Amino acid sequence: MKKLLYILIAVFLIAQFIRPSKIAEPVNPATDLIAVTKPDAEVAQMLRTSCYDCHSAQPHYPWYFAITPVNWWLNKHIEDGRDDFDASTWASVEGFSRDHQAKEGMEMMEKKEMPIPDYFYLGRHADAKLSEAQYSKLYAYFESLRDGSWDIEKARRKAAGEAK
Numbered sequence: 083m084k085k086l087l088y089i090l091i092a093v094f095l096i097a098q099f100i101r102p103s104k105i106a107e108p109v110n111p112a113t114d115l116i117a118v119t120k121p122d123a124e125v126a127q128m129l130r131t132s133c134y135d136c137h138s139a140q141p142h143y144p145w146y147f148a149i150t151p152v153n154w155w156l157n158k159h160i161e162d163g164r165d166d167f168d169a170s171t172w173a174s175v176e177g178f179s180r181d182h183q184a185k186e187g188m189e190m191m192e193k194k195e196m197p198i199p200d201y202f203y204l205g206r207h208a209d210a211k212l213s214e215a216q217y218s219k220l221y222a223y224f225e226s227l228r229d230g231s232w233d234i235e236k237a238r239r240k241a242a243g244e245a246k
C-alpha cells in the first residue's frame with residue numbers, strides 16, 4: 083500500500099516537469115479588439131477583466147497554473163476560447179470572420195454563457211462576473227460590430243455545398 087503511494091507521488095512529481103508553455107504576447111494595437119474598435123471605458127474594462135483571460139494573447143495564468151495537470155486543463159480553455167474568438171487577432175482576420183465572432187458574442191451575452199461558469203475561474207475571479215446591465219452593454223457592443231458579412235458568406239457556403 084505504501085509502495086503504491088510512493089509511486090503515485092513520484093509520478094505526480096515527475097509530471098510537474100511536463101507543462102504547457104505560457105502565452106504572453108505584447109498587445110498589437112493594429113489588430114487588438116479594444117485598440118481597433120475603441121469601445122467606451124466601461125466596455126473596454128469588462129472585456130479585459132472578463133474575456134481577455136481566455137480570449138487573447140494576454141491570458142491570465144493563476145498561481146495554480148504551476149500545477150500539472152491543472153495547467154493542461156486551463157490551457158485547453160484558452161486554446162478552445164481563442165479558436166472561437168480571439169480578441170488579439172481581431173483586425174487581421176477576414177471581415178466575415180469578425181462578423182461571425184460578433185454574432186457569437188451577442189449570443190453568448192444573451193444567454194449569459196460567458197465567462198464560462200468555471201469554478202476555478204469564477205471562484206477566484208469574482209470581478210469577472212457580469213451583472214444584468216453589463217451583459218446588455220456587451221451585447222449592444224457586439225451588435226455594433228456586426229456588418230452582416232457572415233450571413234452572406236454563410237449563404238455562399240451553403241449554396242456551394244461547403245461545410246460550415
Ligand code: HEC
Binds near residue numbers: 129159197198
Ligand atoms: C475562463 C475562460 C473564458 C473566459 C473568461 C471567457 N470565455 Fe468565451 N470561451 C471559452 C471557451 C473554453 C470557449 C469554447 C467553448 C466550447 O468549445 O464549448 C469559449 C467560446 C466563446 C465564444 C464562441 C462561442 C461559439 O459557440 O462559437 C464566444 C463568442 C465567447 N467565448 C465570448 C466570450 C466573451 C464575450 C467573454 C467575456 C464576457 C468570454 N467569452 C469569456 C472560455 C472563456
